[in-house]
Amino acid sequence: MSDGHFSDRLLEAIESKRSHVVVGLDPEYGSLPPEILAAHPAENYATDRVMKAACYSDFLCRIVPAIADVACAVKPQIAYFEALGTYGYALYEDVVSMAQKHGLLVIADVKRGDIGSTAEAYAQAHLDVAGADAITVNPYFGTDGLEPFFKRCREAGKGAYVLVKTSNPTSAELQDVALQSGEPVYARVADLVEGWGRDAVGERGYSSIGAVVGGTHPTEGAKLRKRLSTVPFLIPGYGAQGATAGDIAAFFDERGTGAVVNSARAILFAYKKAPDKHWLDAARDEAEAMRSALWQAAGRA
Amino acid sequence: MSDGHFSDRLLEAIESKRSHVVVGLDPEYGSLPPEILAAHPAENYATDRVMKAACYSDFLCRIVPAIADVACAVKPQIAYFEALGTYGYALYEDVVSMAQKHGLLVIADVKRGDIGSTAEAYAQAHLDVAGADAITVNPYFGTDGLEPFFKRCREAGKGAYVLVKTSNPTSAELQDVALQSGEPVYARVADLVEGWGRDAVGERGYSSIGAVVGGTHPTEGAKLRKRLSTVPFLIPGYGAQGATAGDIAAFFDERGTGAVVNSARAILFAYKKAPDKHWLDAARDEAEAMRSALWQAAGRA
Numbered sequence: 154m155s156d157g158h159f160s161d162r163l164l165e166a167i168e169s170k171r172s173h174v175v176v177g178l179d180p181e182y183g184s185l186p187p188e189i190l191a192a193h194p195a196e197n198y199a200t201d202r203v204m205k206a207a208c209y210s211d212f213l214c215r216i217v218p219a220i221a222d223v224a225c226a227v228k229p230q231i232a233y234f235e236a237l238g239t240y241g242y243a244l245y246e247d248v249v250s251m252a253q254k255h256g257l258l259v260i261a262d263v264k265r266g267d268i269g270s271t272a273e274a275y276a277q278a279h280l281d282v283a284g285a286d287a288i289t290v291n292p293y294f295g296t297d298g299l300e301p302f303f304k305r306c307r308e309a310g311k312g313a314y315v316l317v318k319t320s321n322p323t324s325a326e327l328q329d330v331a332l333q334s335g336e337p338v339y340a341r342v343a344d345l346v347e348g349w350g351r352d353a354v355g356e357r358g359y360s361s362i363g364a365v366v367g368g369t370h371p372t373e374g375a376k377l378r379k380r381l382s383t384v385p386f387l388i389p390g391y392g393a394q395g396a397t398a399g400d401i402a403a404f405f406d407e408r409g410t411g412a413v414v415n416s417a418r419a420i421l422f423a424y425k426k427a428p429d430k431h432w433l434d435a436a437r438d439e440a441e442a443m444r445s446a447l448w449q450a451a452g453r454a
Numbered sequence: 455m456s457d458g459h460f461s462d463r464l465l466e467a468i469e470s471k472r473s474h475v476v477v478g479l480d481p482e483y484g485s486l487p488p489e490i491l492a493a494h495p496a497e498n499y500a501t502d503r504v505m506k507a508a509c510y511s512d513f514l515c516r517i518v519p520a521i522a523d524v525a526c527a528v529k530p531q532i533a534y535f536e537a538l539g540t541y542g543y544a545l546y547e548d549v550v551s552m553a554q555k556h557g558l559l560v561i562a563d564v565k566r567g568d569i570g571s572t573a574e575a576y577a578q579a580h581l582d583v584a585g586a587d588a589i590t591v592n593p594y595f596g597t598d599g600l601e602p603f604f605k606r607c608r609e610a611g612k613g614a615y616v617l618v619k620t621s622n623p624t625s626a627e628l629q630d631v632a633l634q635s636g637e638p639v640y641a642r643v644a645d646l647v648e649g650w651g652r653d654a655v656g657e658r659g660y661s662s663i664g665a666v667v668g669g670t671h672p673t674e675g676a677k678l679r680k681r682l683s684t685v686p687f688l689i690p691g692y693g694a695q696g697a698t699a700g701d702i703a704a705f706f707d708e709r710g711t712g713a714v715v716n717s718a719r720a721i722l723f724a725y726k727k728a729p730d731k732h733w734l735d736a737a738r739d740e741a742e743a744m745r746s747a748l749w750q751a752a753g754r755a
Binding site for chain 1: 480482503531533534536537538539540542543544547565566567568569570571572573575576578579580583584592593594595596597598599617620621622623624625626627628629631632633634636639642643646690695
């Protein structure tokens, strides 16, 4: 059963690769390496969007293999693909398959959530058709807007990370408002997530229904780690958004696991800070440095 | 300026068409009329998804013109399109343009929301590239995850409806939890929405930043209508989900405006309850009946 359980598969990847690193695939056009831009001159393409899709494809098909043995998973951010319309959506589906062929788990960062019948269509889109291993989802609708995703976690080896405490500056406006219990809104969401995940706990002790907790909130992360013993964390906010390995330490359990950490821009575009390296080497070196820093922060080295 | 302001344009459409009706475009395959299914036999197509996309295209290209003068807007539910992968995404973009050519405003029901840089990519995808007039968005990230959408409301004549109180059975799990103020979580979101919309109020007194409030919650809807005098409502839950015109009455202001009401399945698949009519006539008649019932509920007839 271990083969088919998302969280078990992810924990196995962490151990075998000695890495908590998730590489975020956010192919921002303005940051692509000059070599990629030069290979796709605008005059070769009918439209700006087709040209950009060709650039993204070229970039991602080269960078994913370069980081494949340093990362346990990749996290394509679908918004960057949707911004190119149909060309981008086709590429999103390709990138999911391509990354899996390189031995990576794929967490599709789609943050979907809707009423039940609509959520079923979203689950088909991203877990069945695109075939991602896991996705991110939004809790605002409550249980029946998430059940189609959770069903695939229990029955089809998929994973779902529910937004709990996000990494952005204004996350407090709604997530930190105090409830009558004195606790913030996100603590209520955290408890819901634990309940949702109870039927999807794998052999290694973690559920396939996890929580997104921003690395920019280490105090909250430490409290949530203690409170949610079977809920794995997906931690954005490392690198470009400001969280350090020291901030992340509290998000790991006493075995140094239970969390994976995403970095996108700081890895993808590491060449900007390393002008003497090829952009692929710069990205790989940055991912390696992140792997080491996190391994140490998790108490493993 | 009225020409370019989303809420002014929508209120003008309500008056000129004497209709608060939004037709939801949720092309569920299993409910399509037999005529559509028969026209697209599986053996004509390489894959199941291409066949379904052809069915959806045929269905929508016929039903949208049939309801175009009875509805003020259509609301494509992107999940049904994404469920067909790239073929569906291409059709989603086509449907937005096609409906606009028939004089309809298009509210893309995408419920997106993320950190600021990602939200900018989503705003490009749906308001710029797909070119919808308005979209639905999720409030969980707070202001900086919504600002790219709001900027286009203030500056580019676009609209955004923020989820406040949703129509589904488990909406209470998070949205109704009591805050220290004694009010539910969704009331906090409602106040945020009013604040966000203050700089985007049009000549007719309503903002281009509105709220999604489920028609299945008439008591809450009446309170929110009094509380949010400049926030227009998008009301799901009519028809198949159970809300009646009587339930909706309290969502209108004293002039009988300030809200539009969505119905999808009950209109699109009205033929199922009217076996003696052609499916297009059944859909049009159902939309007409909804228009009359709402016009009366709004105190206009």
